[in-house]
Amino acid sequence: MVLSILQGARILATGSAVPDLCVKNEELSKIVDTSNEWIVNRTGIQERRILNKKEESIITLASLASIKALKNASMNPLDIDLIILATSSPNDLFGSAAQVQAEIGAYNAVAFDLTAACSGFVLGIITAAQFIQNGSYHNILVIGADVLSKWIDWSDRNTCILFGDGAGAVIIQSCAKEDNGILGFQLNTNGKEAHQLSIPYEKNYIIKTRNDILDINQGQFKYLHMNGKEVYKFAVSQVPISISKCLKSLNILPEHVQWLLLHQANKRILHAVANRLSISFNKIISNLNKYGNTSAASIPLALDEAIKDKKIKKDDIIVISGFGAGLTWGTVVIQWKC
Ligand code: ACO
Numbered sequence: 001m002v003l004s005i006l007q008g009a010r011i012l013a014t015g016s017a018v019p020d021l022c023v024k025n026e027e028l029s030k031i032v033d034t035s036n037e038w039i040v041n042r043t044g045i046q047e048r049r050i051l052n053k054k055e056e057s058i059i060t061l062a063s064l065a066s067i068k069a070l071k072n073a074s075m076n077p078l079d080i081d082l083i084i085l086a087t088s089s090p091n092d093l094f095g096s097a098a099q100v101q102a103e104i105g106a107y108n109a110v111a112f113d114l115t116a117a118c119s120g121f122v123l124g125i126i127t128a129a130q131f132i133q134n135g136s137y138h139n140i141l142v143i144g145a146d147v148l149s150k151w152i153d154w155s156d157r158n159t160c161i162l163f164g165d166g167a168g169a170v171i172i173q174s175c176a177k178e179d180n181g182i183l184g185f186q187l188n189t190n191g192k193e194a195h196q197l198s199i200p201y202e203k204n205y206i207i208k209t210r211n212d213i214l215d216i217n218q219g220q221f222k223y224l225h226m227n228g229k230e231v232y233k234f235a236v237s238q239v240p241i242s243i244s245k246c247l248k249s250l251n252i253l254p255e256h257v258q259w260l261l262l263h264q265a266n267k268r269i270l271h272a273v274a275n276r277l278s279i280s281f282n283k284i285i286s287n288l289n290k291y292g293n294t295s296a297a298s299i300p301l302a303l304d305e306a307i308k309d310k311k312i313k314k315d316d317i318i319v320i321s322g323f324g325a326g327l328t329w330g331t332v333v334i335q336w337k338c
Contacts, residue, residue: 005133008180010337015068016168016304017061018049032157039161044267048164048292050149061167062145063103069169077104081137083111086120086144086296118263118324120296128172129182143169146295151199153223164292168300181337186246187330196227197325235269235323240276246331258316264288264298
C-alpha cells in the first residue's frame with residue numbers, strides 16, 4: 001500500500017531485553033525425546049532464553065527494552081504520546097501496556113495492547129505509522145514482547161524446542177515528509193486456518209448461579225498448539241507474495257533491498273523466502289540460533305542487534321515480514337533514516 005501522508009515517520013532508536021536463563025538444545029534433550037542435531041538441522045535454533053525468576057515478567061522485559069530504546073533516543077519517557085505493546089502473552093487479559101506505561105514513567109502516553117502473535121510487531125509499526133503520518137502523534141513506543149514459555153507444553157517436543165522469551169522496542173518519531181522512513185505495507189489474514197496455530201480457550205465446566213438462574217460456561221486456556229508442517233508451507237508460500245506485492249507497489253526491485261528481516265521462526269523458512277525473492281542469503285538478518293522463536297519480540301530483537309552490530313546504514317532499505325497465528329502475515333518496508 002502506498003501511503004498518502006501529512007508528515008513523515010522514522011524509527012529513531014531500538015532496545016531489547018531477554019531473560020538471563022539460557023537453555024541449550026542439549027538441556028532440552030533431557031526433558032523430551034529430541035537432540036541438538038535434530039533441532040539445529042530442522043530449525044537453526046541452538047539455544048533460547050526462558051523467563052523463570054519469580055520477580056521477572058513480560059512487564060519487566062518490555063519495560064527494560066523500552067528504557068534502553070528511550071536511552072538510545074536520548075528521550076524523556078514523558079515525551080512519549082502512545083505505547084503499543086504487541087503481545088499474545090500479557091500478564092492480564094485486559095492488557096499489559098498500561099503497566100509498562102507506569103513502569104517506565106511514560107505518564108503522558110496512551111497505551112494499548114495489540115494481539116497478532118508473531119505478526120504483532122509488524123502490525124504495531126504500521127499502526128504507529130498511521131498515527132504519526134496523519135499528524136495525530138509525534139513520538140510512539142512500539143514494543144514486541146512475548147513469554148510463550150508459560151503457554152508451552154514442556155512435554156511436547158513438536159513445540160517446546162521452538163520458542164523463547166524476549167522483548168524488543170522501537171521509538172518511532174514524526175519527521176519531515178521527505179525524510180519519511182516507513183514507506184509502505186501489505187497485510188493479510190486468513191481466519192479459516194486459525195486452527196493451525198492457537199492457544200485455544202476451552203469451556204470445560206458449567207457454573208450454576210444461585211437459584212439456578214444462569215448456567216455459565218467457564219474454562220481455561222490450553223497449551224499452544226501448532227501444525228508445524230502446515231504453518232511452514234503457509235509461511236514459505238505466502239510471505240514471498242506479500243513482500244513482492246509490497247515492493248512492487250513502492251517500485252522497489254528486490255536487488256535494491258539491503259536487508260531482509262523476517263519473523264525468526266525457522267532458518268529454513270528464512271532461506272526459502274530469500275530464495276523465492278532472489279535475495280542473497282547474506283542480506284538476511286537472523287539471530288534465531290540464540291533466541292529461538294520469540295513471537296512478537298523476534299523482529300525488534302533482531303533489529304536491535306543489527307543496529308548494535310552497525311550492520312544497518314543510513315538509507316538502507318529493510319524489508320520486514322511477520323507471519324503466524326491468525327493466520328496473519330504482512331510486510332512493512334522501511335528506509336533507515338538515522
Ligand atoms: N526432535 C526430534 N524429532 C522430532 C521433533 C523433535 N523436537 N519434533 C518432531 N520430530 C519428529 C516428528 O515426530 C517426525 O517424525 P516421523 O517422521 O517419525 O513422524 C519428524 O521429526 C518430522 O517432523 P515434522 O513435523 O515433519 O518436521 P519438520 O521438518 O516439518 O519441522 C518444524 C518441524 C520445525 C516445527 C517446522 O514444521 C516449522 O518450523 N514450522 C513452522 C513454524 C512457524 O513458522 N511458526 C511461526 C509462527 S509461531 C506463532 O505465531 C506463535
